[in-house]
Amino acid sequence: MAEPEIVRNLTVTKITTSSVTLDWTEPEGNSSFYRVEWTDGAVNKRDDTFESNITVSDLTPGVLYTFGVRAVTDQNVTEGKSVTVSRYTKPEVVRNLTVTEITTSSVSLSWTEPEGNSSFYRVEWTDGRASGSHNVNKTYINITQLTAGVQYQITITAVAGDGRTEGQSITVFQYTSE
The missing domain is CATH 2.60.40.10 (Immunoglobulins)
Known part of the structure; x- marks a missing residue:
């Protein structure tokens, strides 16, 4: 099975002290769901979603996170290339x-x-x-x-x-x- 196309227009739509909301356009062709991965450089996490947006929560304030989104085909067999974006969460109040x-x-x-x-x-x-x-x-x-x-x-x-x-x-x- 051919790998899915790359997701398009990955953007950060909201940032708080503990969450980042991502939005993207579905790729051309076939894909079943999206794999979202994020890291602060030390800890790597991931989540899967059927929607073309996600709010990643339980993040640490004031930290730089890199988020990657890739399309995945049926039966979790073939993954497309990841598109990434990096953002800081908002620092907390002093x-x-x-x-x-x-x-x-x-x-x-x-x-x-x-x-x-x-x-x-x-x-x-x-x-x-x-x-x-x-x-x-x-x-x-x-x-x-x-x-x-x-x-x-x-x-x-x-x-x-x-x-x-x-x-x-x-x-x-x-x-x-x-």
């Missing part, structure tokens, strides 16, 4: 965000790294007029050159290793000293 020091011109914060993985943290702050941001790979920051007696909105977001996939942000509101 924990225990705490303001550790306040002066007239600075605010220091610390936090606990999120569950799972992340590459760095995006810290953004604004007083409603002026704003700033800084990327840090430590779990603390001292934001300086602020205005005395002003309330700042400070947001921390964990970012995955691709520099683009962001987790849910956490925000605090803090006045500088007068």
Whole structure:
């Protein structure tokens, strides 16, 4: 029996902290079901589906996964070539965000790294007029050159290793000293 054609248009349609949803177009010719395989580089898993989409769950936040989809013929005999796509799951939210020091011109914060993985943290702050941001790979920051007696909105977001996939942000509101 001839091997099935390759699946077409494999795309990632949704990413969460623990799942990735894949969608594809069925191949030309005959196939009975699809074999979906994924790996984080250490652990390999797979699942079979009759649909042309799947949500892979129980994934670790902030981790790069490679997904492969191939068509399989009747009786699980012949497999087509695999099409692959790689994506990071979203990092989890940082924990225990705490303001550790306040002066007239600075605010220091610390936090606990999120569950799972992340590459760095995006810290953004604004007083409603002026704003700033800084990327840090430590779990603390001292934001300086602020205005005395002003309330700042400070947001921390964990970012995955691709520099683009962001987790849910956490925000605090803090006045500088007068």
